[in-house]
Amino acid sequence: MVIHPPHRSLRLMLFTLRGSIVPVIWKRVLGMMLLSVAVVLLEHRLPRTGVELGAIPPTLMGLTLAIFLGFRNTIAYQRWWEARTMWGELLIVLRNLARQTLSLPADLAPQERERMVYRLIAFAHALRHHLRGTPSGDDVSRWLSPDDYAAIAGQPNPPNVLLGLIAQSYAQLHRDGRLDAILLASIDAQVTRASYVLGGCERIQNTPIPFAYILLLHRTVYVYCLLLPFCLIGSVGWVTPLMVGVLSYTFFGLDALGDQIENPFDRLPNDLPLDAMCRTIEIGLGELLGHRELPPPLLPVDGVLM
Amino acid sequence: MVIHPPHRSLRLMLFTLRGSIVPVIWKRVLGMMLLSVAVVLLEHRLPRTGVELGAIPPTLMGLTLAIFLGFRNTIAYQRWWEARTMWGELLIVLRNLARQTLSLPADLAPQERERMVYRLIAFAHALRHHLRGTPSGDDVSRWLSPDDYAAIAGQPNPPNVLLGLIAQSYAQLHRDGRLDAILLASIDAQVTRASYVLGGCERIQNTPIPFAYILLLHRTVYVYCLLLPFCLIGSVGWVTPLMVGVLSYTFFGLDALGDQIENPFDRLPNDLPLDAMCRTIEIGLGELLGHRELPPPLLPVDGVLM
Amino acid sequence: MVIHPPHRSLRLMLFTLRGSIVPVIWKRVLGMMLLSVAVVLLEHRLPRTGVELGAIPPTLMGLTLAIFLGFRNTIAYQRWWEARTMWGELLIVLRNLARQTLSLPADLAPQERERMVYRLIAFAHALRHHLRGTPSGDDVSRWLSPDDYAAIAGQPNPPNVLLGLIAQSYAQLHRDGRLDAILLASIDAQVTRASYVLGGCERIQNTPIPFAYILLLHRTVYVYCLLLPFCLIGSVGWVTPLMVGVLSYTFFGLDALGDQIENPFDRLPNDLPLDAMCRTIEIGLGELLGHRELPPPLLPVDGVLM
Amino acid sequence: MVIHPPHRSLRLMLFTLRGSIVPVIWKRVLGMMLLSVAVVLLEHRLPRTGVELGAIPPTLMGLTLAIFLGFRNTIAYQRWWEARTMWGELLIVLRNLARQTLSLPADLAPQERERMVYRLIAFAHALRHHLRGTPSGDDVSRWLSPDDYAAIAGQPNPPNVLLGLIAQSYAQLHRDGRLDAILLASIDAQVTRASYVLGGCERIQNTPIPFAYILLLHRTVYVYCLLLPFCLIGSVGWVTPLMVGVLSYTFFGLDALGDQIENPFDRLPNDLPLDAMCRTIEIGLGELLGHRELPPPLLPVDGVLM
Amino acid sequence: MVIHPPHRSLRLMLFTLRGSIVPVIWKRVLGMMLLSVAVVLLEHRLPRTGVELGAIPPTLMGLTLAIFLGFRNTIAYQRWWEARTMWGELLIVLRNLARQTLSLPADLAPQERERMVYRLIAFAHALRHHLRGTPSGDDVSRWLSPDDYAAIAGQPNPPNVLLGLIAQSYAQLHRDGRLDAILLASIDAQVTRASYVLGGCERIQNTPIPFAYILLLHRTVYVYCLLLPFCLIGSVGWVTPLMVGVLSYTFFGLDALGDQIENPFDRLPNDLPLDAMCRTIEIGLGELLGHRELPPPLLPVDGVLM
16 A cells, blocks of 8 residues: 655655556557657658547547446445445454453453453454465464464365354354353354455455456557547647657556556555555454553555555 | 446447347347338339338437336446346445454454354345345354344345344443443444345345336337338438338347346346455455455456356 | 246347347347447438547446446346245245144144135235236135135235234134243244245345435446447448347346336335246145145246236 | 426426426526527627637536536435435334334334324424424424423434433333333334434535535536537527527526435425425325324425425 | 525625635736736737637636536535544444443442533543544543543544443443443444544545545636636627636636635634534433533534634
8 A cells, every 4th residue: 555645745745656557558658659659750741641530539539448447446436435345344343352352251260351352353464365366474373373373374265164163163162161152142243244354355265356358458558549649630739749658648657557456456556455464453452462562553654555 | 237348449349149138139130121021012012002201200209219228227236226226225235244253253263253243245146146036055153153043044135034033242342341331332334234235136036027018119119110111211221221220229129228237136147246345245254254265256248247 | 937948049149039139129130230320321411520439438438337237137046036935935934834824733633724725815815916016816715715815905014914914813822821932943943934925025025225326227238238339430430230239139138127127025026926926925824734626737828928 | 496397298297387487587587698699799790809709618518517417416315315215214114113012012002102193193293394494383283292392492403402302211111011022122113213314414404515516516517508609609690599598498407406405304396295205104104003084195385385 | 614694685695704715816817817907908009919718718618627526516515524423323323322321231320320421521522622633621621530531632643543442431430340242232232333433534634535535626727717818808898807706716616615615624713613513412412411501502603603
């Protein structure tokens, strides 16, 4: 996630590259501008060769593009925000489970409670690595007992198995008579919410926007930008390359932004900062455990929080 | 579901046919281009016959089309995504029920627990075949006891009957004193969620977008594309067939995509991969049963996951 | 509800009247075309009388219409879909209540269970007739005991009173010691959902889109179509009547479709098939009762399912 | 709420003032038309004074207006519909609470049950007057015992205090051993829903759309309409006043409608009919009490239901 | 939050600066107007220097801007409204918890109940200061016992820790035998809702709209406004500076409004009035405690409620 700068000077807003989509699309934009220069020169040397198309084609195509880009960015943003909301709910649910672990069961040793809370932290890390397809290293293992870790290592879906272990440990407390059935049901409701987060994140991760939409949009944007020089030269003449640059910057930019936002669990600059969120979970649960030495929040590197 | 290619080269994005809507609409687009060629030739041979209409008609019609196509694709996508969300919830609910089956009832033999979990897998397969109207073959029967299978075979709505059996088996555990009433209520809440998934999928399957919308949209797109050559020839001349090709590609494409997305349980390339999701359910529940030999995930065939 | 034809031939999509909005609006469209012919003739006989207005007025008005028609059809569709979702939930809830009636209470005679399930079917029919304002005939009475029917007949809101009877019969089972309080709470949650369906359907039925919106939209569409001939004649000449026909078809069509969809409980072709849904409920609950002779699903008449 | 006329004749739809926004905006529209007449006369007397601006300014501004009016009417309608949905839920919740009051507690005198149901009716009236800021007269007091009424009279938020009394009376039944804790929890869930309705209505009432949006929109609409005569005169000449009238009618109309819909608890014609809804609640709860003499539903006065 | 004036006179709506976005953007608008004057003078002195670009560039760019500004303001408003809804839910939840605290536990001294209700008020203040990053002063401490305050002071997330204390005090009542497990579960459900409010507000606070969208929008708006004088001068001549002023006012205004609304917890005029909402909570809970001397609601200062 790109961190918004604290002060938004005019210069920053107009010229910064950090957090901008420019690094992704500058080649395409430059290509279109060079094409425009060629068209202008051709028109200048050989006037009346008929390279002018007039404003009607881009006006008509612009309509389709408007539909498309609006539709596309809306659903991409909704995916991104739904993913963010689910990670927000994960934080909430894990805090609730920690709170319930600390207050509801009777006769439980503090170390045991701590162990159960640590397992919740491990769940967040396991989910993060599962979604990103990265090896978990010791992010997961250092919060788990060796037995627990052995049970989930190498499984196709570690957070799913870990959630099973978490649920069973609360059920065991009930069977041991240390947790009332009603309170177990309360806890179980939170575990169920965690399973919804897990399943919901997997849904977003595994189900991209139908590929045919993406293809149709990419192609329309390209054709539109390729047509622009021929359509603008008749009315704006030498300014054509500049205008083509501005217009293709916005269209390619919106298209590329949709691509980045659409898969919110990747590690591109505009994706979700799962590392930082896992750290927030560590802090929030440590706070509830009464720890006074808490790890610091993650800071952005080069303006980007991972 | 068309799998997005891992690397999106420019060439791929502009020219691939796989996952594209081109195979569905190329005839219509070609027809429009041939019509344009005829119009151009006619205009060339017999100038001033008055086949030119100018840009005003498509500009005015484009407005209606913009409303329509935006509206149509939005609701088609929402249906598709709601269907996907419900199958995602099915995975979650079945994992929860499996987890609860394994941890909550007391004094239950492992084989019996396994049998109950297998019945959940059968529910997913039965729902898939029910939605697609395909014969279930042994997809359902191999996860069920002969008695259970006999009870649902030939019924109008097998997953509905099967869910009734599932609910009754948990109620029986309660009557046998092996499941607390509160915990039965927790399980019942998940069974209720499964019934919402079943009913919700049937709702999408049985209630298409009102047909009059589809008709009105198809007709407007056709009339619009038929008008295009007459309206463009005055301003772009010989380039008319190319422009008509590009514009009719996008409009027919958006229209056809809406048709495919609208009924997400069909077996067209952009529909939901129910086969693969059922396999995911098999894996996720096998994992919770502690099985170490799990079936592999389904792989896409020709880039399409069914 | 108009049933989508199984095969969508080009000819069908372009020329069928069944399910189309054409029968509703053809008079208005024809009127506009006749007006256009008159304008064309006038212009031909008396050129330079100044009936031409140019393309600017419809371009500017089109904007408002675009806002309006998009907004209007979106909220009309949302009402239609919300109504459909609530009837889908009714099916789900009644299936759940039937399932719970069959499995949860102890020591209940099969006939008594059947009587309770039949009362659920009666609720669906009572709701249907209440929403449509039609006399219920024997649709309701044949599923009820004479006492029950006497209690609801002639009441202002029969489904509300019937739901009260249903809730009391479960409460009575609890008082008789045949139903655990927790399981009663589970059942009560489903009865509460049914009350939400009842209240939600009444809300849609009793609260149309604010009338001033409808009026403003109708008027704008009419003025727009009346202006069209004067604005198009300058650029398309003799083709004006055709163009006016096409444009007024789409605008009047979208407007009339919104009218039909907006009140989903009426008996127009594009409204919800409540008769068929009540039959589906009869089948689904009969299935759970283990009946082997089930009534057949309702079939569309002339392509329309009521 | 303006009641839709049963038959929508063409004449009614085009010329009725009842329920229309015309009475609110006719002065503004007339002013714009008079300005147009002045511009036309000026242009006729002193041609070439340069009052013509051409079509470009309104085309460009129309875009912003389109964004604005679409955005504004969508959120205004959502507020209106959310408010309507909450009052619909209030009806549902009060019917549920009445049903639960009549069936769940044991050993309760019928008069006492009736008193508790009457208190629910008083809550609806108290909420209505609280939202509208009107004195409650005897609408509230006649449904309450003198003690209850004394407790809420003069409080800043009477429905909040009344809901507290309602909740306490059910808790008292539990403490007296006449209501199982689980059933109290079921009732408490409905009381909680009522508190959500109360809080949600207050939220809509107290939080208007940010004022800067309203200001910016009003100003843009005014400037747009002021520019229209100068921009249209070049192309439509003497028809300018008519065109300006039509366009300013739609734009001022949409703007004014948004203002009315935005605050759904006011007493303007297009606001919610809270009086009638309270009466519906009286009827629905009386029906459940078994009363045979029910008050009649409120009827619209001059086509408007309050 | 800017309070809407009770009477909206025409003069007020057109010329007031209070609550308007004008103070934020007047420099930018003025700059664009000065540029326009320069362009007009240049064109007048040196005609045919080719500074005219014609209307095509802004028409094409306007499309992208329309997409962008509509998309941007919609999601900014949704964030603002979601934040408002969560604070509305906070009020509801705290009233419910107060009601439950006063009615459900048995054998609790009134002072103790009052102390528990005061802690709820402290939670609202702690959340407010946490979201705004302001020091809490005595807003929080005066509602808490010294022990409670010591436990949360200096923690990274005081409302999170305070909610833990609140949950534990109810659990303690259960362990002391003064609160039934089922009723504790009811209370716990409300505490869970409060944790959702806390987590949801943190989500909105910590996750701005992706920065690349904001950048792309700012830049497009600037380029669009910079182009305007060159594109308008050909058609409107000396009126160019006025037109540029009007258009840049609306575009810069919409852009700046989105910036303000997007972060609803800041202290800008159009942000949420958290101070006033905390006061409302104090009043609502005091009312339930039976206090007759309640603090007055906060009043707007200069038309703005903080």
